[in-house]
Amino acid sequence: MVALPSGLLGSLDPTSDRAVFRQIADHLREAIDKGRFAEGAKLPSESELVDHFGVSRMTVRNALSMLQSEGLVSSEHGKGVFVRPRPPVRRLASDRFARRHREQGKSAFTMEAEAAGSRPEVDNLEVKEERPSADVSARLGAPRRVLARRRRYLLDGRPVEFATSYLPLDLARDTPIAQPNPGPGGIYARLEELGHKLDHFEEEIRARMPSPQEIKTLRLASGVPVIHLVRTAYDTKGRAVEVCDTVMAADAYVLSYQLPAT
Structure with missing residues (x-):
């Protein structure tokens, strides 16, 4: 498994009472907001996120689903999850x-x-x-x-x-x-x-x-x-x-x- 670039995403806080999938969503949202993932860019795969955060695939899917419900990302079957373009x-x-x-x-x-x-x-x-x-x-x-x-x-x-x-x-x-x-x-x-x-x-x-x-x-x-x-x-x-x-x-x-x- 190829490791994600250093600093691209943070790490989980084991002392936090915030659900793990929400923490992952927070890290991805922050990376999008700060331009680490540009509009139209592909997010790391489920497998890469599972490896990076040390969580189950279902936890990663819940995090990605949360971002989708916020309108930040869209999923393309067989291709991955991408940052939605938002032309102002x-x-x-x-x-x-x-x-x-x-x-x-x-x-x-x-x-x-x-x-x-x-x-x-x-x-x-x-x-x-x-x-x-x-x-x-x-x-x-x-x-x-x-x-x-x-x-x-x-x-x-x-x-x-x-x-x-x-x-x-x-x-x-x-x-x-x-x-x-x-x-x-x-x-x-x-x-x-x-x-x-x-x-x-x-x-x-x-x-x-x-x-x-x-x-x-x-x-x-x-x-x-x-x-x-x-x-x-x-x-x-x-x-x-x-x-x-x-x-x-x-x-x-x-x-x-x-x-x-x-």
Whole structure:
């Protein structure tokens, strides 16, 4: 058996009351966090870990299973266990909806993807008229019907979020907003062209575990939570012109905000 490089992983503490498999998981997690195992790197085999820590194979498997449940690693049958890549996208809350991006014909997602050096895609697009939920209706001022725009966003082929925009039907019907591709700058550019100059946005954010359908849509690994964001856009007259309900893979985003101190 080939010994693991010195310093790559620590040793067990026989005086600790922490379960042995959890100690092994702690050492592996620390090695991943400190970059000893880079994204996409293969972890030591079960046999190497058994030899290094002097434990049973089942104990090692429990440790690896724990890391899998946290979304840190993934197992490939017959190949081994690998560190999951986690490409971050930085969402600039004070900048991402700036008018200058729309004037350049860029949506917020396109701008974010370019900043991250990634290739953006949009699929699973659906545009249809429907009756809003009670929550969406309340946020939009109680319209009876809305235009719903559903889409999934991908970076370099990986799904990272899906979103549904709800707009009052009297604003969106028979306009480019009702088309699958609303044009450069997205629906916010079209709203402003229709006379609804945007004034501000309100966002509510929470983290939670995903539903089975969200796991399937975003291809989430076991243990990966989601960020659930609901944004309401207001025009300069104070009217709510859009509600956007977004679910994001939490391991693909960094939320960055600038907040005034006065």
